[in-house]
Amino acid sequence: MALREMIALLRQRPGAAQPVKILSADQIFVHFSGERGGEGPCTRGQADSLAWTADVTNYSRMIEWTFDLPPKVTVGDIAAALGVLVARHESLRTTYPAGDPAVQRVASSGELAVNVYEVGNEPPETPVLAGELVRRLRAAEFEVASELPVRAAVAVSRGVPCAAVAVYSHVAADLASMAVIGRQFSVLAGDPARRESGPVGHQPLDQAAAEQSAVGCRRAAAAVRAWAVKVRSMPQFAYAVPPGGPPGGGGTLAGWLWSAAGALALRHIAARTGARRQAAVLAALCAVLSQRTGQARYALTVLTNNRFERRLNEYVGVLAGETLISVDAGAQRFDELVRRTASATLGAARGGLADWVERDHVIREIEDDRGITYTRGCVYNDATVEEPESSTSPGDPSDVLCALSQSELRLVEPGEIWGQLLLFPLLQVEDEMVLGALTADTDRVTRADVESLLRGVESLLTAAAAGDVSLSRIGEITGIPPATRNAGWLLVDSCWIELAEVQRLLDDAVPASAARVFAVPGSPGEPALVAYLAARTSIRTPEQAHAACMATLRGNGRPQSPGGIRYTAMAPGRYVICDGVPGDPSDLAAWQKLPVLADGAGRSRTGHGDLDGLQSPPAAGQHAGSAPPFRQQ
Numbered sequence: 296m297a298l299r300e301m302i303a304l305l306r307q308r309p310g311a312a313q314p315v316k317i318l319s320a321d322q323i324f325v326h327f328s329g330e331r332g333g334e335g336p337c338t339r340g341q342a343d344s345l346a347w348t349a350d351v352t353n354y355s356r357m358i359e360w361t362f363d364l365p366p367k368v369t370v371g372d373i374a375a376a377l378g379v380l381v382a383r384h385e386s387l388r389t390t391y392p393a394g395d396p397a398v399q400r401v402a403s404s405g406e407l408a409v410n411v412y413e414v415g416n417e418p419p420e421t422p423v424l425a426g427e428l429v430r431r432l433r434a435a436e437f438e439v440a441s442e443l444p445v446r447a448a449v450a451v452s453r454g455v456p457c458a459a460v461a462v463y464s465h466v467a468a469d470l471a472s473m474a475v476i477g478r479q480f481s482v483l484a485g486d487p488a489r490r491e492s493g494p495v496g497h498q499p500l501d502q503a504a505a506e507q508s509a510v511g512c513r514r515a516a517a518a519v520r521a522w523a524v525k526v527r528s529m530p531q532f533a534y535a536v537p538p539g540g541p542p543g544g545g546g547t548l549a550g551w552l553w554s555a556a557g558a559l560a561l562r563h564i565a566a567r568t569g570a571r572r573q574a575a576v577l578a579a580l581c582a583v584l585s586q587r588t589g590q591a592r593y594a595l596t597v598l599t600n601n602r603f604e605r606r607l608n609e610y611v612g613v614l615a616g617e618t619l620i621s622v623d624a625g626a627q628r629f630d631e632l633v634r635r636t637a638s639a640t641l642g643a644a645r646g647g648l649a650d651w652v653e654r655d656h657v658i659r660e661i662e663d664d665r666g667i668t669y670t671r672g673c674v675y676n677d678a679t680v681e682e683p684e685s686s687t688s689p690g691d692p693s694d695v696l697c698a699l700s701q702s703e704l705r706l707v708e709p710g711e712i713w714g715q716l717l718l719f720p721l722l723q724v725e726d727e728m729v730l731g732a733l734t735a736d737t738d739r740v741t742r743a744d745v746e747s748l749l750r751g752v753e754s755l756l757t758a759a760a761a762g763d764v765s766l767s768r769i770g771e772i773t774g775i776p777p778a779t780r781n782a783g784w785l786l787v788d789s790c791w792i793e794l795a796e797v798q799r800l801l802d803d804a805v806p807a808s809a810a811r812v813f814a815v816p817g818s819p820g821e822p823a824l825v826a827y828l829a830a831r832t833s834i835r836t837p838e839q840a841h842a843a844c845m846a847t848l849r850g851n852g853r854p855q856s857p858g859g860i861r862y863t864a865m866a867p868g869r870y871v872i873c874d875g876v877p878g879d880p881s882d883l884a885a886w887q888k889l890p891v892l893a894d895g896a897g898r899s900r901t902g903h904g905d906l907d908g909l910q911s912p913p914a915a916g917q918h919a920g921s922a923p924p925f926r927q928q
Contacts, residue, residue: 315427319413323370324406325378329388330495332403338503339515340613342397343651344466345439357433360473361425362459365485370449373459374409375490376483377447380476381407382492384611386467386499387476391439399499402443410448414457424450424458432462439466465613470678471602472611499612518649521642523657525619526669528789529594532862533673534717535791536588536778539741546737550706550745554753556698557728560760562689567763568630570637572724573677575756577620578629578636580675580719583751585624586769589777592789594621598676603644618646620675629755630763664898665788666824666841666866668848676720692761699757704749706742716740716862728753739862751775785814785822787865796864801826804847805834809876812867813883826867827886829876830893837870841897870897 337345348356364373381387388402410431418424428448437444444467450458463473483490505511561572568575581593597620602608620643626632658669716736723729732748734740751773758764758772770776783794794814801810810828817823826840834840844866872893877885 315419315424316415317412317427318415321411321413323374323409323411325374325381325409326404326406327378327381327388328404328492329382329385329401330493331385332388332401333500334398334400335500336503336507337391337397337399338499338612339506339648339650340469340502340616341391341399341466341499343616344613345391345397348465356437356465357462358465358468358470358473359429359432359460359462360477361421361429362461362477362484363481364456364459365481368456368484370411370451370454370456372484372487373449373456375487376480377407377409377461379483379490379492380479381443381445383479383495384476384498385495386472386612387445387463388443389467389499390441390443391466393440399503401498401500405443407443407445407447410446412448412450414450414452416452418450418452418457421458425460428458428460429462432460437464437466439464444468467613468611469613471614475609475611497606497610502610502612502614514645514648515650515653518646519654519657521646522619522649522654523661525594525621526658526661527665528592529619529621530590530592531665531667531790531792531865532670533584533590533593533595534588534740535590535863536739536744537780537784538739539744545735547708547733547735548706548737548740548742548745549708549731549733550704550742550749551729551731552749552753553703554698554728554730555701555726556695556757557702557730557753558724558726559690559695559698560756561724561728563692563695563760564630564633564756566689568633568637570633573679573721574637574640575633575759576721576724576728576730576752577640577675577677578622578633579752579755579759580748581622581624581636582629582632582755582766582769583748583773583775584673586751586773586775587748587778588791590789590791591625592621592623594619596671596674597640597643598674598678603641614647616647616649616651617671617674618643618649624766626766628763628765629759632766662849663841663845666844666848666868667788667790668860670716670860670862672716672860672862674715674718676718678720678722679724695757695760699753702753704746706745716860728756747773747775784863787817787822787824787868790865791863792865793863796861797824797867800844800847800861800864800866801828804843805831805840807831808834809880811880811883811886815883817868823869824865824867825869825871827871827873827883830872830874835872836893837872837895837897838899839897840870840872841866868896870895 385401388405389399390402392398392400412428414424428450432446432448444464446462448460449456461476468476506515561575564570564575565572581595584593585591596617598617602610602614607614620636620639622632622636622639624632626635662668716734717740718731718733720731720733721729722731730749730752732745734745754773755764755769764772780791785792785794794812797812801812805828808829808831810826812824812826814822815825828834828840834843848861848864848866871886871891873886873889874892875889877889879885
């Protein structure tokens with residue numbers, strides 16, 4: 296399967312891969328005929344994907360899958376299976392003509408081109424060969440308005456298939472969709488008697504109708520409200536830790552951990568707690584991050600497939616979306632944290648049903664009120680393919696410690712990682728736990744950070760294999776020290792911020808104007824940020840000052856920190872516009888002696904995101920505005 300091949304490629308050491316020699320290339324055309332065609336509004340997932348794929352790199356616009364080939368399969372078998380799959384799943388024969396509102400147009404019949412490459416008598420290993428086929432299929436962008444959103448290629452050695460792959464437009468498929476297609480492909484390619492396209496299951500046209508129903512709109516509105524509750528209380532930045540060294544221009548880095556001990560430990564933890572193994576990994580990650588940052592409550596951006604309805608089990612189409620999982624990592628013991636995380640995961644999945652335009656509108660109102668920006672600084676991506684939980688005994692806990700010697704941690708060049716400061720992909724929990732930690736800014740997240748976070752998760756899981764552990768011992772178990780912050784760091788509204796970064800934000804927001812921010816006693820028991828500014832033509836009211844700070848905090852062409860995001864800055868909570876400038880602008884008492892022209896928070900709304908009066912979101916296909924920069928692969 297795709298993940299297996301991806302994991303194998305990640306594990307290859309530089310120079311170990313065999314070169315792929317293509318001796319000849321051919322193309323065959325597979326006819327397909329579906330039970331229906333037609334046109335209708337896009338689903339929310341399709342409209343969302345159309346918006347964000349217009350702005351991201353080629354890497355994110357496409358996703359790929361390596362098929363499992365049954366014994367004695369022929370090129371004809373592969374072609375026939377692909378033809379049935381395209382006929383069966385309308386998403387694979389859908390185009391998206393340009394226009395607003397967005398529409399999906401399903402072709403009732405047509406042809407799929409399949410590239411066939413002869414690779415000689417001694418072909419490379421499947422992961423390498425599949426990687427070359429994928430590279431060739433990715434060479435050109437999908438023309439979603441006119442081209443089928445799937446491409447396929449087969450490698451043969453002396454006429455016998457040795458690898459087969461498909462590349463999909465991310466508008467047509469997500470990871471779960473590819474897994475569905477992959478399972479069905481193996482059945483269809485291996486058994487000609489099973490090659491029937493029907494009956495038609497739940498399709499994107501049906502999903503769009505369900506989303507626009509009264510029930511669908513109520514669910515979407517509830518999802519927006521759930522987002523708002525979490526954004527209102529979450530830390531702005533989930534890894535607010537002082538940089539590990541002097542700035543070096545940033546850079547990207549990926550750490551990957553292969554841990555048989557972790558996989559064995561997860562069986563014991565799952566058997567004891569009744570939670571899925573993936574929830575135990577996320578719980579360990581939250582515990583490790585909490586130990587490092589000193590933040591008890593975590594709200595991590597999580598990429599989810601939202602397939603919690605039975606009719607969506609075999610659905611092929613984009614349902615993946617982001618949501619927030621809010622976890623209180625202040626539990627006394629690890630098993631309690633695992634159960635909390637499992638419960639939070641189930642509840643958060645419905646957040647992916649939110650209409651992203653309405654959601655982003657509410658988030659922006661909350662940002663303005665809190666003086667922060669919602670950043671996807673820490674992202675968790677459970678990319679594992681769903682496997683049934685084992686009913687057998689997890690075995691002897693001592694085997695976990697014995698397996699630790701087999702663990703491997705490698706640091707590699709990650710390529711494109713969507714710009715997140717920290718991205719944690721979980722690729723596998725069977726046999727070996729495969730967990731990554733990828734960063735887009737090595738100034739803020741160092742090599743040592745990446746290694747210690749991954750090893751910390753492994754250490755906590757292996758310690759918990761023999762029995763529940765007290766989280767008061769997490770420092771001892773993981774060896775991860777709490778962050779050390781100087782007096783310039785302040786905890787304001789659950790966010791760790793740097794006063795110097797707030798001052799820099801103010802300087803950039805109101806250039807050529809004397810302005811100082813001070814931390815004064817606030818309520819309840821935490822500092823409040825108060826900015827004193829000399830009145831200027833462009834800034835004469837608190838509302839103008841706050842608008843300038845928020846525009847700068849969000850970017851809007853102003854100077855930003857390395858990585859483009861001001862992770863540890865926050866807009867002041869109050870603005871005092873003064874007539875004049877004191878002789879010493881750093882003297883709060885001197886500012887307080889000046890005549891005050893205006894004084895206030897500068898917020899124009901209550902800051903509740905209009906939750907009580909939130910209307911049902913727009914129907915699918917009627918979206919507008921900026922889309923999030925990534926989605927699940």
